[in-house]
Amino acid sequence: MKNLPTLFLGIFFALAFSWTGLILSSHLFLGDLKSTTATLDEQGNPVEGDPLYPLKLSGIAREGKQVYIDQGCVYCHSQQIRTKGYGADFERGWGERQTVARDYIYQERVMLGTMRTGPDLANVGTRLSSVQWHMQHLYEPQITSPGSIMPPYSYLFEVREIGSRPSPNAVSIPFDSPYAPPEGWEVVPTPRAEALVAYLLSLRVDYELPEMKFSEDD
């Protein structure tokens, strides 16, 4: 090749083309999505008085999301429900409707994920709403899910001697479980574990949007 200007222009425009086509265009197309109500009025505006979705994260759930991020949960858990008939996301009960772009607009970091070593978590707050279940599961997944290959996050908990009386937030582990603390001891979640569970419980796709309703059957 001797025609260098052609080479350089080609190199430049090849990437410029995909950047424009994929990123700039989706930014223009999706960048100003706003929260809205489940149905719209005749003018196509949100219905006054109805709740707006999606919601923003509460303070403690935001801290929990930081734990989710620094532990790398996204490498085994996705947060996206695919359309009915494509995969078995619905049949597995992971959500009642497909997730759409608007569901993610308030997430400062969007963690769709690309791996399902574990189940999808987009709607886990609705599916598994028990704080105790999540605490047990994070402390030692084998308690709730024997055979799981999820690592225990026991370092997010403190095993300590029971003081004058048991802590109100101690994790309840059956006495006959091999993972139960010694008698007179208790497993107490650290603030990071509390925050992480608050975040998990905040993951809910339990609202409809104008562009995506709950699926009719199943």
Next chain:
Amino acid sequence: MQGTQPDIRMPPPPPGLSQVKREAERAKLSEIDRSMRVAGLLFVLSAVVWLMVGTVFALIASYKMHNPEYLAQFEWLTFGRVRSAHLNTMIFGWGNNAIFCVALWLMARLSRSQVRHGGFLVLAGILWNMGVTIGVTGILSGEMTSVEWLEMPMEVAPILALSYAMIGVWGIVTFSHRQTGHVYVSQWYILAAIFWFPWLYTVAQVMILFVPARGVVQPITNWWFAHNVLGLWLTPVSLASAYYLIPKVLGRPVYSYYLSVIGFWALALFYNWAGIHHLIGGPIPIWLQSAGTVASVMMTIPVIVVAINHHMTVIGSFGTVWQSPTLRFVVFGAMSYTAVSLIGSAMALREVNVVTHFTHFTVGHAHHGVYAFFTMIMFGSIYFILPRLIRRNWPSAGLISIHFWSCALGITGYVVALSIGGWIQGLEMNNAEIPFMTVVRNTVPWLTARTIFGILITVGHSAFFIHLVWMLLPERFRRVPSSYDSFGADPIA
């Protein structure tokens, strides 16, 4: 691209050249090699040290996947962090350092131009490795971003960007001082890669971490970036090296100039749209997913074109390929490129993707590309380049054999195990009758097999590492063959 004469012949002089001219050519090349010596050695050494560190992280991560209690009490080694530390040491530690050496050396050789003021390169190299060290430490200590392929804390980005700028500019400066009339296909690929990588990295850092784009624009940018690190950074440098080394060692020109032109432009045009196939079925506009699928399928064009071109160059010389340690690795890599790319195109079809997406199949596929293709070509390139840089021969043919066979068998087993295991996992996951925990349990044997093949790969890496250290020991510790051109390499190159 213009001109009627297919000017594809490799720079070394044809056999009829007089002895005097040959000597002059050899002297000139030695000068060029000398100008890269310190920087090149620094890059290779850093690369191989990172390779070993990344291998340890890989083994820990792999073992944890079937024994979750293993090292579970150490937060800094939890699966999510250690697998990210593995990925980042391998890409930015091993991969980039190897590329810096290989790409700059190829550029200097092909441009017949010395690397000027190599001291700056050394400085930039030290800075780069400091950046990677801080970044990987950050991942392990809880500063991880959880953005795939960009896990390092964002504070590291300016350090990496600055040192990259110092290194990338050197490639362009070397090119602009070229003494040759024509520009060889390897140079196109390297120029393009040098330009593409910083653009990808900067856009992704800014749009995801510094000034996050809204909602799903983030994952779109993420997969545009991550897939293009493979497609527009690792791939072009690997192809550049294959295009140089295959004809160089065999002593014959590349089969077709026109095929290399088509291969280059088709890759430039199609590869950078393909990354969106990681989001098929996701909450992004359908037309974006379709664009990703179309581009992925179109990638068969550059892949087949390059495969034909390399195959026709090699055909009839497989004996030489086998004898040359360089070509053994490079040809293994080139063949893997064809295989992994065609599988990748198939995986972008919705009917296939619905099975492979979210499974270990994709993990196997990623290693097929980054390891069986990219890393094997880098191994081959280092076997060729390092003796020329430091004017010493590799001391042991046996260690090269161990390296090759362990890694070749290891990665083949790895990819096969995860492909089968991942495919089963995908089929079972799509069948809601099968409880999720059963799906998980059924992956465990394949994940265990992955660890075993990983150990085999580790044996190969250890042989390589020991060999490199041995080569650098003072002369009395080495058996010194008469010249550095044994083991099948072309002496003049």
